[in-house]
Amino acid sequence: MNDNFLNSANAPYVAELFYKYSQEPNSVDSSWRNFFNSLNEDDLSVLGDFGGPEWKKRPSNIIDEISFDKTIRPAPHINIESFKSSTLDSIRALRLIRAYRVNGHLIANLDPLNISKKDYHLELDYKSYGLNDNDLNKEIFIDGSLGLEKAPLKEIIKILKETYSSSIGVEFLHIQSPEQKQWVQERIEEVRNKTIFTPEGKKAIYHRLVESELFEQYLDKKFLGTKRYGIEGGESMIPGIEQIVKQACIAGVENIFIGTAHRGRLTLLSTVLGMPYKSILSKFQGYLNDPNEVLGSGDVKYHLGVSSDREFEGKKIHISLVPNPSHLEAVDPVVMGKVRAKQTQL
Template identity: 40%
Template sequence: MSQDDNPKSMQALWRSSPLAGANAAYLEALYERYLRDPGLVAAHWRDYFDSLPRVNGTETDVPHSDIRREFRNLARRRPPGAAERPAEAISLDHELKQVRVLQLINAYRFRGHQLAELDPLGLTKNPEIPELTLAHHGLSEADLNLRFQTGSLTGPGEATLAEILDTLERTYCHHIGVEYMHITNTEEKRWIQQRLESTRATPDFDADARRRLLYKLSAAEGLEHYLHAKYVGQKRFSLEGGESLIPLLDHLVQRAGEHGAKEIVLGMAHRGRLNVLVNVLSKTPRELFQEFEGRNHSRERTGDVKYHQGFSSDVQTAGGPVHLALAFNPSHLEIVNPVVEGSVRARQERRNDRHGQQVLPVLIHGDAAFAGQGVVMETLNMSQTRGFSTKGTVHIVINNQIGFTTSTLKDARSTLYCTDVAKMVNAPILHVNGDDPEMVLFATRIALDYRMTFKKDVVIDLVCYRRHG
């Protein structure tokens, strides 16, 4: 045996010196780089690692850092006292996909509203959202029949990926799109998740509720058709295209009465005001027609145009009578907002209503005005202050997708939605297709219940269209 082949010779020790125990960390890092890409290491090290025995004689080794990280994750997830799972039961690939499924669920909660079918006319094309695709999360159609834990998704604790996807798309991408993940309070987010995901955002109203809905829709449409035919050319700021506002307000009043509300103060601009006066506040059509014909001789007449007029009445609900007051409004579209809030605050103090259970403010906006007029932001900014809070306002945007001087959204605003300003006060925003009246009532119920539970502002974005002027 030559001196070089002697294990204890200087040459043999020199050749094996890089493998000394003191270099363990360096060798481990070098081996990790080799496993991820053999081209990242020097040729002599690549040849050395290639010569190492295979795992189980055939399999290629995997990076040890991935294995260590996965065991740390398993240790965190394992409940105290749980028995150790045998090594053969652990599937690293499935566990990694499990994490990606939970990320996919969260992505739908954040951005599912962008794929919702909100435009009744189908003119707005939804963008492609990579975060809502399987490929973005390292998943594929081959995984659709695999079962995964559903995490915080309301429903069964385990389901196939196909079932999870169906739940997410029906909940967040149908005729309602909900923005709520910007809210900083976890309890509020969990509350909204439960209300949406437990029902798959699918309305389930009984026959009586559907009949009342049809009655209110028919009344709203019938009045508009009559005014259009009878008083041709007269300004009336038609609600046609957004008739769902009437059953929305009717349901809001009835639901508020069940919550114990005694008064509701409304503020709105011109669009739909005549219809609201007749079909929500019960102003008689006779009075309205006399105003069109110039034959209204009431002593209380202010001389203002009919679509600026206020009104008040009492409406019967399951919880007792509710007094409705519609504030007078000048031509400035949103200036009535702080007036309504001040009126509500005074009524709450008169009733000693410290929690806002008895008096409710409701503000109805246009889409261009809500995004474009500064008084909206100023009023929102005071909504939670001690001196001006009214314990939450229900905002309804009649979003007919056209501003007074704009025909394209590119000229109307710089935000994705006209309601984005409401995010400044952590208000949830429910975008709903106005041509799905049952979904409109579903959104209304969630919005009012949220306001009565958390005493905060909430926004319903009623996406509709404008048929006449």
């Protein structure tokens, strides 16, 4: 017989036991009453979430089909002590999962130079929850968490590290909206916080990165010493914004307004908004394509704004990059105002 006596079929039994206990302790058998009494507050909180937390309840037909006497009894073939041991293992594993959801980002590998080592946090150590090395190969019921009914502890830890403590950190449980929390959790846990790119997608990202880098190198050599606020170190911003614009367009968004800082602005103009290189370079050379482009005394190239239309999968989207003053934060209310005006107009 499998040492793990707890599974999706009898988890509702434990949930109902705990519910009865919380309402009236004497309604459950004394052995279970002693078991619940031995649990701390964090353990009880996890146990109360069997079947899903309050903000993410999963339907259960099993619990509705069971009728309970005043004193609830398990199925006769189940060893009660082993059943309790399996329940305790599940509670400990679920507490570990919750800890990673809350604090996993604290040991995420966010330093590309590997100067700062953050690979340990007390609350992310499975031994902090009463588990030990002998439990690593033990299959533990985790009630659908991480998309699994049950898994060996070492596999649970591996998935948690990949999802919450790899090269991307996610901090989301402070969010007040249950729907938003569920949305974030589902999307990062379903793919273990990794994006699978198609070969075509990788080529598109590579093309944008090379295009951005070569443009910056050209400006640096051709207009040496000219103030331009290059994108060096932030090149990945370009394919990122490109993907946001593309997905927004496919989803039906018709207008995007962007307010951005000076750094990387010229590259953003040339790539995402498609402003011709000729128009950008003419500004460096002091030429005007249009008399109306007179910027006025003291204005500079990296204040430029422009609008353009892009097309993705047969749909069009209008993008406006708002002109920026030297006081960068002043552009934020301008962007918000333009968006509000557009919403009113529509």
